Amino acid sequence: MPELTSSYVDSLAPNAAAIKNGMGLVRKKSFIKLNISENSELLFGQCAGSGKTPYECSVDFIVPESPVFRCTCPSRQFPCKHALGLLYAYTEGQTFTPAPVPEDIASKREKAEKREENKAKQAAEGGGSKPKKVNKSALKKKITAQLEGLDLLEKLVLSLIRGGLSTIDSKTLKMIQEHVKQLGNYYLSGAQIELRRLALLLGAGQDLEENYTYAMEQLTRLHAFIKKGRVYLTARAEDPELALDHESTIDEWLGHAWQxxxxxxxxxxxxxxxxxxxxxxxxxxxxxxxxxxxxxxxxxxxxxxxxxxxxxxxxxxxxxxxxxxxxxxxxxxxxxxxxxxxxxxxxxxxxxxxxxxxxxxxxxxAKAHRSYADAVKKVKNQLKNPLGDKTPVLLLHAANLGVAESGQYVITDESGTSLVLEDIPSLPQGTVNLLPFLPASSLADSYILVMFEHRLDQGRLVAQPLTVIKDAGMTRLLY
Structure with a gap:
């Protein structure tokens, strides 16, 4: 059995409500029996429910990396609150009485073991290593449809560019939304998302100049995707194996969900x-x-x-x-x-x-970047890829974290190069306002996890602090 801690049990829960309900069972002392197998691989017990008969629940660690949850309750939540409560009772140090493994669980273990043996046998005979069969005819039809969808998307993008963003009105936005729906018919779910992102920018109705700047970036991304997607799909259609591109994100942009x-x-x-x-x-x-x-x-x-x-x-x-x-x-x-x-x-x-x-x-x-010049160069190379992630994250060594004459927080590397810390729009909440609450010891020779973003409307590369590591402590600013 792995080391059981409350944090580990929390990670198994499907949501916050399940954590609360599981802990609630322990607080209310709802468990009638708490048992553990002699080899500590199985926790099991009985928990009082709404009926006369208590629920039989268990957590099986016969495979430590993949615990099996069982319960006689009717809940469709997995794991249920009773199984979680069993684990919380264990982490809180409650007494679990050693007992033999129940017959029904022993039987289920035996069946599971036989299934694994059959899988291993099939794999040894070559049955488990057979590649997934691909319907090449259907896949070629899909690729043809995707190419048609790219043509449709290209016409829309070019018409928006020729007309100018300032001419976009509610009628144009409605047309864009219609194209979003149409792209689903062409198996271009990735393009659907990015086109809908453009519509949200154009329909925000806030700072138009700022929105136009990011709308142009989105149009640039869409245009780059159309060009790369067309080249890739054309080459793939001519490939007898119809292989996926496992080095770039183009398949994900095209809507492929990697298995x-x-x-x-x-x-x-x-x-x-x-x-x-x-x-x-x-x-x-x-x-x-x-x-x-x-x-x-x-x-x-x-x-x-x-x-x-x-x-x-x-x-x-x-x-x-x-x-x-x-x-x-x-x-x-x-x-x-x-x-x-x-x-x-x-x-x-x-x-x-x-x-x-x-x-x-x-x-x-020890793995943190100590030169900001090298770190920024790496970030800029990432941002040059129009289809790449626009908010890269790096761990940086900060020789000093303080406030500049401008009143902004900055971190400085050992050579004296500084980076301004600032909240970025891509994150759901700011963190810079939490920096004054850091202990003084964290302001020198510390390690800062930052997320970068290029503010196109300002022409600046900014970085938002996410986590501070100092000696044996780690302070999360965003969690």
Whole structure:
């Protein structure tokens, strides 16, 4: 069984309400029985419910990285509050009486073991390694439709550019929205999102000059996507294998949802990885029409900063697991990495955790960029890619963090080069206003996680602080 902490249990919960309800069962002393198997692989017990018969709940750690939750309650939430409450009772040090594994769980374990044996047998015989069959005829028809959709999108973009943004009115906005819907018929869901983002900018009705600047950037991105997408789709249609591009994000822009099996097939996996989450935040993406949970994690061994992204569509948000901050070190057997440049998206299916030590933070700090000139150069190279992430994140060493004569907060590297810290529009909340509350010890020789953004309307590259690491402590400004 992995080391069970409240933070780890929180990470298993589908949402904040489940955490609250699970803890509530412990506070109310709703558990009638609390048991643990002799080898500590299974926690099980009985919890009083609304009926006469208590619920039988258990958490099985026979595979530590992938706990199995079972409960006789009718809840469709997974894991349910009873299974979570069982774990919270354990983390709080309540007494679990050793007992034999119940027969029904032993039977389910045996069936699961047989399924795994059959899978292993099929894999050994070559049955499990067969590549997924692709209907090439259907895929070619899809590519043809996507090329037609790109032609439609190009006509719209060029007409908007020729007419000028100042001529755009409610009639034009309605036409753009109609095109957004039409792109769905051409299998261009990625283009739908970006075109809807343009419509939101043009219909904001606030600072028109600022909106026009970012609308032009969005048009530039769409035009670059059309050109690259057309070249890529044309080449792919001529490829007898119809292979995906596993080095760039073009397939994601075209609306392809990468499957974990595909990432593994292209070698985009890494075994036995440890990750430390440096920051986490959630926001409402109106263009995607989804809630987004985003976390930035550093791999202490390599210093790479990855990001996890979970999308929760409006219609299904209540039924989906809501991610949260994670304050321990995640130990991941197999990490999947999506195509991309800086801060590439990653995903994992199984994880155990342990407490973060001072040595972990020291290892992380050693990977920070110490030259701001080199860091800014890396950021600018990222921003040059019109289809790349426009808000790259880096960990920087700050020889000093203070206030300049202008009254703005700045961080300075060892050579005396400074970076102004400022809140950026892309994040849901500001953090600069929290800097005065940092302890004095954090203002020198510390490590700052920052998110960069190019303010086109001002012609400046700005950076917002997200996390401060000093010695054995980590202070999250955004979580």
């Amino acid at each position: 974990l099996s595909e990432l593994k097939e292209y070698g985009l996996v890494k075994e036995a990885v440890e990750l430390l989450q440096l920051t986490f935040y959630s926001y409402d993406d109106l263009a995607r029409q989804e809630y987004v949970d985003a976390g930035y994690w550093i791999e202490p061994a390599s210093g790479e900063i990855h990001r996890t992204v979970t999308y929760r569509p409006y219609k299904a948000a209540k039924l989906m697991r809501e991610e949260d901050s994670f304050n321990e070190l995640a130990r991941i057997p197999l990490l999947y990495k999506y195509p991309g440049d800086m801060n590439a998206r990653v995903r994992y299916e199984e994880m155990t955790s342990r407490a973060v030590s001072a040595d972990d933070l020291a290892l992380v700090s």
